[in-house]
Amino acid sequence: MGAGGSKLEKALGDQFPEGERYYGLENFGNTCYCNSVLQVLYFCVPFRDQILEYYSNNKNFVDPEENLLTCLGDLFTQISSQKRKTGVIGPRRFVNKLKKENEIFRSFMHQDAHEFLNYLLNEIVDILEKESHAAKSDPETSSPSEKLADDPKTSHANGGAQKEPLVTWVHKNFQGILTNETRCLRCETVTARDETFFDLSLDIEQNSSITSCLRNFSSTETLNAEDKFFCDKCCSLQEAQKRMKIKKPPQVLVIHLKRFKYVENQSRYKKLTYRVVFPFELKLSNTVEDAEPEYSLFAVVVHVGNGPNHGHYISLVKSHNHWLFFDDDSVEMIDESTMQTFFGSPHELSSNTDNGYILFYEKLAAGGTS
Template sequence: MGAAGSKLEKALGDQFPEGERYFGLENFGNTCYCNSVLQALYFCVPFREQLLEYYANNKSLADGEENLLTCLADLFSQISSQKKKTGVIAPKRFVQRLKKQNELFRSYMHQDAHEFLNFLLNELVDILVKEAKSAAKYDQETSPPSEKAANGPNNGLPNGAKKEPLVTWVHKNFQGILTNETRCLRCETVTARDEIFFDLSLDIEQNSSITSCLKNFSSTETLNAEDKFFCDKCCSLQEAQKRMKIKKPPHVLVIHLKRFKYIEQLGRYKKLSYRVVFPLELKLSDTVEDADIEYSLFAVVVHVGSGPNHGHYVSLVKSHNHWLFFDDENVEMIDESAVQTFFGSSQEYSSNTDHGYILFYESIGSGDRN
C-alpha cells in the first residue's frame, strides 16, 4: 500500500475507533468478485462479530477439517488482529478453499459477485446446521440413560408436530420471509405460500429508484387466459390476482440489481447501465406486511465494465459515519456524495461504467451501526 497506506492512515486520524481495521485484499487473478463481497461482509458489523465469536469458541477446530467457514473466520480474525490500522492481506487460504469447493470459481474467468455471495451464505448455513446436528447427536449419545428415556425416541415431538428448522446466526442476520399471495377472483379465497430469502433480486428500469423497483416487485399481477390459477376451493382454473410481499424483513437487507439481461435478438447477456437511485436511508412500507421498516445503507458492491463476461468489482463501505472505497489492495476515503456516482447512467451509452450491483442495508434501531 506504501504512500497510499500512510495517507489513508493519516486521513483516518482520530475519527475511527482504535480497534477498527481497513485492509485491502490481494487479487489472485480475477478474484475481485470475491474481494468486493468479503469487504462488504467484513463491514457488516453483527455478522463480523458473530463470525469472530465463532472463531474464538472453535479455535480447537483449527486443526480439524478445513471448510469455507473456518477459512472465512480465520481471514476476518487476521484482519481484526493486525497491529496497524491499514495494510494488505492475502486471502489465499480462503480463495484456495473456495476453488476446491466449487468448480464454478476455479477458472481465471470473470465471475459474478452475486453468485459468489449466494453460494457463500448458503455454504456457511449448511456447515453451521451440520455442526449443530452433530453436536446434538453427540449430546444425546453421551447423556445418561434416564435423560434419554425422558426425551423419548429421537427427541420426537408430541402430536406429530414438525421440528422447527435450525436458525443459525447467518439466518438471524440475512434471512427474511416472502409470502406469495394468490386470490381467486371467483371465490375470493387467498392462497399464501411462504419462502425464505437471503437477498432480493430486483428487475430494474431506466431512471428509476430502489423504492420503485420494490413497488414493482410487490405489484399485483392478474393471472388470466393461459395463466389461470387452479383454485382448490373451486376445483378448477380461475382468474386470480397474485402479489409478492415481504412477510418478515431481514436484519440485513441485501438487494441485487438485475443488471445482466439475456437479449434474445443478440443471443447473449447484456449489461443494463440504467440509472437506479439507491438512497442512504430506505423505508420499507408498501412491500412489507403491517410494518414500516427503515434501513441504512452500509455497503455497495460495484460492477465496473460494459458487459457481464468481463470487467471488475470494487466496493464502497460505510464505517463510523465515513465512506471508504475498496479496490482489491487499494483503500481510500471518499466523500459521501461520491456514492451517487454509482447510481448508473441516464443515457443508453455512457463512458461511466461503474454501477451499483449489490446493496447492503442494515435495519435502523436493531443494533448500533455507526
C-alpha cells in the first residue's frame, strides 16, 4: 500500500499523531471479519496497551506457549514498532493460530465478526485465568505476564460459588453488569438477578436510533398466561413484570445490532438494512445509577452485503480526532459527516448495504473526557 500510505500521510500532514501507526491488514481469503475486529481492538488504546505490556513481559520467558494472546501481542507489537507510519502487515501467525484453535474459523466461508469478537475476548480471559492458576500452583515457573492480572474481588454471574474468578484487564475494559428485575404483581416482591456482559445485543427497528433500541431493551415486559413467573414468596405461578437494567456500565460499551433475522418460512437468515442512527455521544439513561454515564463513539464494524453468508466487513476508527476507514489492506481518512452513510437505509429495497453492525463507545470521565 505504498501509494495509499503516502496519500494518507499527505492527508494528515503535520497532524499525523506522534508515535501512531496506521497499517492495513492483509486478507488471507475471507478474513475480513477478523481484520475489521483486530483494527478496532488495536485502536481501543487501554486494551492495546495491556496487550503490548503482556507480550513484552511474556516474549523473553523461556519457551512461552504460543496461544491467541501471544499471537495478538506479536501482531500489535509489529504494528506499533514499524519505522514507517503507514503500510500493510499480514496477520498470518494470528489467523493460522485462530484456525487451529477453532474449527468454526477454519474454512474459507464468510464468518461473523461479532461471533469472532466474542470468541477472542473470552479466549483471552481463559488464557489469563489459566496462567494465573498456574502461577499460584507453581510461582517459580510462572511467567512475568501472569503478574498482570488482579486478585479476584468480584464474582462472575457464571462463576459459581466455589471460587471467585479472576478480574482481568479484559473485564476491566469490556465487562458490565446487567440486573434482571422481576416484580410479582400479587405480593410486589422484586427478585433481582445479575449477569455480566461483554456486549449488548439489541433488536433493531426501521428508522430508529441506538437510544430507542436501548430503551426497548430495558422496557417492562408483563409475564402472564403461559409465561407466568414462579414467585418464591407466594409459592406459586403469578403474573409479574420484568425489566432489564444496566447495573454497572462498562468502560468500553460494545453494542451489537441484530441485523440478521431468521425467517422461518424461508428457513434462512435475512439481513435487516434498517436505518439505525448511532450518535457520536451517547448517554445511558437505562442504568441503576442516578447519574447518566456518557460515552463517545470511537469505532464501528460495518457489514457490507445483502446476507449473513456472503459480504464483507470494514471498520471505521476514530484516532486522535480523525476518522479512518480500514478495508483490509487499505486505509483512508474520511470526514466525520461520512459516518451517517453507514446508519442504514430508510427504505426496504436499497442498494446501500454498508450498515453499522458493532459499535464501540468509550466511557467519558465526569469532566467529559475519556
